[in-house]
Amino acid sequence: MSKSLQAIRGMNDILPEQTPLWRYFESTVARLLDNYGYKQIRMPIVEFTELFKRSIGEVTDIVEKEMYTFEDRNGDSLTLRPEGTAACVRAVLEHGITGGGQTQKLWYIGPMFRHERPQKGRYRQFHQIGCEVFNLDGPDIDAELIVLTWRLWGQLGIRDAVKLELNSLGTSESRGRYRVALVEYLSAHLDKLDEDSQRRLKTNPLRVLDTKNADTQAVLAGAPKMADYLDDESRMHFEGLKARLDAAGIPYVVNPKLVRGLDYYSKTVFEWITDKLGAQGTVCAGGRYDGLVEQMGGKPTTGVGFAMGIERLILMLETLEQIPDEISRQVDVYLCAFGEAAELAALALSEKVRDQLPNLRLQVNAGAGSFKSQFKKADKSGALYALILGDDELAQQVIGFKPLRGQGEQQNIAFDALAAHLATCVVQG
Structure with missing residues (x-):
């Protein structure tokens, strides 16, 4: 396999x-x-x-x-x-x-x-x-x-x-003078240095100062100080x-x-x-x-x-749990449409809303589905609000507006008033 x-x-x-x-x-x-x-x-x-x-x-x-x-x-x-x-x-x-x-x-x-x-x-x-x-x-x-x-x-x-x-x-000149003094000091305590520090002493001695080994750190306590060579x-x-x-x-x-x-x-x-x-x-x-x-x-x-x-x-x-609330929510509004005529209207209406509210995160349901399945996807998206568009709403040129995360009753909003309503609700929400 x-x-x-x-x-x-x-x-x-x-x-x-x-x-x-x-x-x-x-x-x-x-x-x-x-x-x-x-x-x-x-x-x-x-x-x-x-x-x-x-x-x-x-x-x-x-x-x-x-x-x-x-x-x-x-x-x-x-x-x-x-x-x-x-x-x-x-x-x-x-x-x-x-x-x-x-x-x-x-x-x-x-x-x-x-x-x-x-x-x-x-x-x-x-x-x-x-x-x-x-x-x-x-x-x-x-x-x-x-x-x-x-x-x-x-x-x-x-x-x-x-x-x-x-x-x-x-x-580089003052560091060179310090390097000479450091190597001289550490060489006199070579047997107390860990293996990695012994290797660095020959190649890059200043890195010995960065050691996490407790025994080597104890040796470094008496080492020359870089500040004295500045x-x-x-x-x-x-x-x-x-x-x-x-x-x-x-x-x-x-x-x-x-x-x-x-x-x-x-x-x-x-x-x-x-x-x-x-x-x-x-x-x-x-x-x-x-x-x-x-x-x-x-x-x-x-x-x-x-x-x-x-x-x-x-x-x-x-x-530290320093994650803004909006980070966990990638969708502000989820639009559910039922029936082909409503789907066509939803596409046109959503694009008009995006023209007016370019920063609004608006997701339109794709793949059709029943009322129950679309609302399940709306809830899973994390959206604050659901929009509902079916044949009845389409005939009246309104769209259903339902809060998903807080208090409030479902209401109908006229197509031409939708963007203004969303601007107020999403900002306040």
């Missing part, structure tokens, strides 16, 4: 009952970013593998273990994008839209791919919304990115469930960021062990974390990457951005 077809492990279908919440979340974020002056950019999901090796870093977990990489028919090595920043930088370089110091405030949305062990809130195909800003080098734009996410949490009703952590990684410029930048967050009333915690998992970060790094999702605690993260554009072949161009995981934030909305 042939094996039944199914989705790849860690790559999930988003079913019709789930998509209204996704659309609500995505439209809320898109509207907010529009209001802050960000413009959408759309990049391919497949890029040359070299792009990610040059940007993310060849000794990162993503490049070493997690990328979906393959050769195409031309023998080129291609990779499904594991994150969005590198692809966005490639796009702005290719099209020259940051040349001459032009400021760009961009955002994107779409699937990313990493071959990780699937678990709740962590998938092999996952979706992100990201922002990238180019050619602004002050702490004010870092603060704006954090402020707008704070506003988003408020709009979604999850502000009390997230916490902001900050750190500064300094410039250059004056980075220190002033970080103080400027904190001052702006204080002015905006946004609470935060400075976490000296926050380093992020990608090589391109410099100066500001931040994470929004939660304790409502178990092990997957980061819902939005980002920072500054002032050297990345130059590293990828462009002229010196400052950059800063963030990415948020849509699956995790959807899970938060569900966990």
